[in-house]
Amino acid sequence: MLNIALPRLFRPRNMKNVIEYQIDSSDLSSNFIQIRISFISTKENPVLKIAAWRPGRYTLQNYAANVRDCSASDEKGNSLSIEKTSKNDWQVKVAEGEKITFSYLYYSRQMDAGGCWADEELFYINTIACLMAVDGQEDVSCELKLNVPTSFKIATGMQKQGDVYVADSFIALSDFPMMATPTLNTFKYEVHGIPFYIHSTVDATHYPETLLSDFEKFTIAQIQDFGSFPEKEYHFLLVILPYQHYHGVEHRNSTVICLGPAFDIKEKLYTELIGICSHELYHTWNICKIRPAEMLPYRLFEPNYFKTGFIAEGVTTYLGDYYLGLSQVFTQEWYQNELNILLKRHFYSFGNNHLSLADSSFDLWIDGYDAGIPNRKVSIYVKGAIVALLMDTALRKSTNNATNLRDMMRKLWDSSSSIYKSYTEDSIASLFHELTSNTYINAYNKWIFGLGDLKSDLITAFAYLNIDVKEEVHSNFFARTFGFLCDTNFIVQLVDDASPYITKLGKGDRLLRINSLPLAECVIEELEKLDSMFVDITNGIQTWEVELKRSESLYFMALQVAFKDGLKLFA
Numbered sequence: 300m301l302n303i304a305l306p307r308l309f310r311p312r313n314m315k316n317v318i319e320y321q322i323d324s325s326d327l328s329s330n331f332i333q334i335r336i337s338f339i340s341t342k343e344n345p346v347l348k349i350a351a352w353r354p355g356r357y358t359l360q361n362y363a364a365n366v367r368d369c370s371a372s373d374e375k376g377n378s379l380s381i382e383k384t385s386k387n388d389w390q391v392k393v394a395e396g397e398k399i400t401f402s403y404l405y406y407s408r409q410m411d412a413g414g415c416w417a418d419e420e421l422f423y424i425n426t427i428a429c430l431m432a433v434d435g436q437e438d439v440s441c442e443l444k445l446n447v448p449t450s451f452k453i454a455t456g457m458q459k460q461g462d463v464y465v466a467d468s469f470i471a472l473s474d475f476p477m478m479a480t481p482t483l484n485t486f487k488y489e490v491h492g493i494p495f496y497i498h499s500t501v502d503a504t505h506y507p508e509t510l511l512s513d514f515e516k517f518t519i520a521q522i523q524d525f526g527s528f529p530e531k532e533y534h535f536l537l538v539i540l541p542y543q544h545y546h547g548v549e550h551r552n553s554t555v556i557c558l559g560p561a562f563d564i565k566e567k568l569y570t571e572l573i574g575i576c577s578h579e580l581y582h583t584w585n586i587c588k589i590r591p592a593e594m595l596p597y598r599l600f601e602p603n604y605f606k607t608g609f610i611a612e613g614v615t616t617y618l619g620d621y622y623l624g625l626s627q628v629f630t631q632e633w634y635q636n637e638l639n640i641l642l643k644r645h646f647y648s649f650g651n652n653h654l655s656l657a658d659s660s661f662d663l664w665i666d667g668y669d670a671g672i673p674n675r676k677v678s679i680y681v682k683g684a685i686v687a688l689l690m691d692t693a694l695r696k697s698t699n700n701a702t703n704l705r706d707m708m709r710k711l712w713d714s715s716s717s718i719y720k721s722y723t724e725d726s727i728a729s730l731f732h733e734l735t736s737n738t739y740i741n742a743y744n745k746w747i748f749g750l751g752d753l754k755s756d757l758i759t760a761f762a763y764l765n766i767d768v769k770e771e772v773h774s775n776f777f778a779r780t781f782g783f784l785c786d787t788n789f790i791v792q793l794v795d796d797a798s799p800y801i802t803k804l805g806k807g808d809r810l811l812r813i814n815s816l817p818l819a820e821c822v823i824e825e826l827e828k829l830d831s832m833f834v835d836i837t838n839g840i841q842t843w844e845v846e847l848k849r850s851e852s853l854y855f856m857a858l859q860v861a862f863k864d865g866l867k868l869f870a
């Protein structure tokens with residue numbers, strides 16, 4: 300008798316090629332959720348892996364740190380051994396062709412727009428943070444069963460078939476956040492027949508009555524500029540918190556916004572709410588579909604370096620606010636104030652002198668979302684938005700206002716018949732130079748690849764836009780007089796490269812006394828009258844004295860604008 304072991308290359312026909320996920324949120328240790336992943340191994344010893352980062356934040360994450368109690372079993376319930384093969388990888392010891400269930404607990408207590416949270420009243424996950432992929436089977440379709448208490452109402456952009464949510468690949472699955480709570484409130488508006496849902500953890504009394512009409516206005520304006528909307532429906536998931544918080548993350552047909560405190564949403568934080576929602580909606584085109592070639596498709600298990608963050612985040616930051624002025628959700632005065640806040644953030648960033656916008660984009664993977672060491676880099680959001688304003692003005696100026704940045708983005712959107720439009724550093728430059736008839740080649744290179752705060756370029760741009768501009772000093776005495784900025788505890792936060800004290804004090808040093816008087820007892824108005832003063836400073840190890848002398852020089856200077864009649868920006 301021949302006894303040949305045949306490789307199990309062919310599965311019985313009735314076995315569906317699908318990865319099944321099940322998430323349970325009840326009767327577990329506090330803040331843990333249970334995740335079970337069932338699949339047929341297409342190779343011996345399959346590997347389950349958790350993402351190394353998430354789209355929207357281009358830096359490495361540590362999701363594996365939230366994973367506990369992994370186990371695996373075969374179809375008969377026999378337990379299978381698991382071996383960790385790298386930080387984010389779990390290998391199951393099993394033969395090819397077996398149906399496996401891999402199970403683990405995921406700690407869900409990170410409350411921000413990219414995290415996961417589970418308690419008695421709220422279940423909220425970013426699937427990319429907590430779900431593992433099966434290595435080599437990332438393109439297999441996925442089904443997700445969510446077991447939350449029956450009183451919970453669920454909000455997500457993921458499609459449901461029967462009692463399971465479905466996605467056609469792990470990448471698709473990983474782009475649908477989910478939120479569920481018994482007190483979910485959903486508001487709806489429609490633009491061009493497309494339903495937009497606003498799901499909120501707090502009720503309508505927390506919002507002004509203009510909520511829906513305001514959302515409608517910026518949605519209409521954005522869709523009008525792109526000519527079409529890439530999705531069949533869209534969901535704003537608003538997690539409104541009792542404490543101060545501000546964070547949003549974009550997804551293909553949804554966004555999560557974490558904002559608080561709740562009692563401030565109706566008035567003080569309303570412009571923030573609308574601003575962040577306009578920004579995230581704009582990402583539905585710009586990054587979810589119009590994307591750097593380096594990230595098409597997203598490679599979720601390794602860093603995806605790219606230098607064009609000024610398009611992904613700079614243009615989105617600039618236009619996200621711009622649309623609120625254009626569609627008259629808020630006044631031009633509001634927009635002027637936003638622009639002045641942006642200008643301050645830009646001019647108070649001395650990283651302008653040390654790393655270009657393109658290199659700061661590449662270096663997001665190092666510390667792009669942290670303050671980092673002093674003056675190392677720029678923010679792709681802040682300098683990116685400044686450069687977007689310069690590009691917008693250049694496009695208007697070189698075409699006699701026939702073209703602007705929104706048109707350039709529309710050209711990117713129309714650039715391919717594919718739903719995804721990829722661009723590169725070179726293709727963006729070519730498009731911009733073509734539209735501006737090669738009149739900004741040197742300027743563009745300086746903006747994107749050079750150093751500096753671009754002050755003279757901004758002054759020229761504002762002159763064209765018919766906007767008054769002047770240079771203003773910082774409101775803080777130490778900042779404007781000596782070139783260093785302290786927090787309320789007199790701990791140095793930031794030192795201007797041009798300050799004569801850059802060699803005497805640095806970030807983290809603390810001012811103790813001025814002329815022997817403890818800082819808490821010093822009156823700034825009195826200090827302002829002095830020509831010089833002796834300051835005792837400590838870094839926690841050494842204590843030293845520095846003589847601060849007033850000079851003609853002023854530091855922390857920022858351009859500030861004032862709109863006037865004949866403004867060309869909204870023309």
Ligand SMILES: [Zn+2]
Nearest residue numbers: 578582612615
């Ligand atoms: Zn963004």
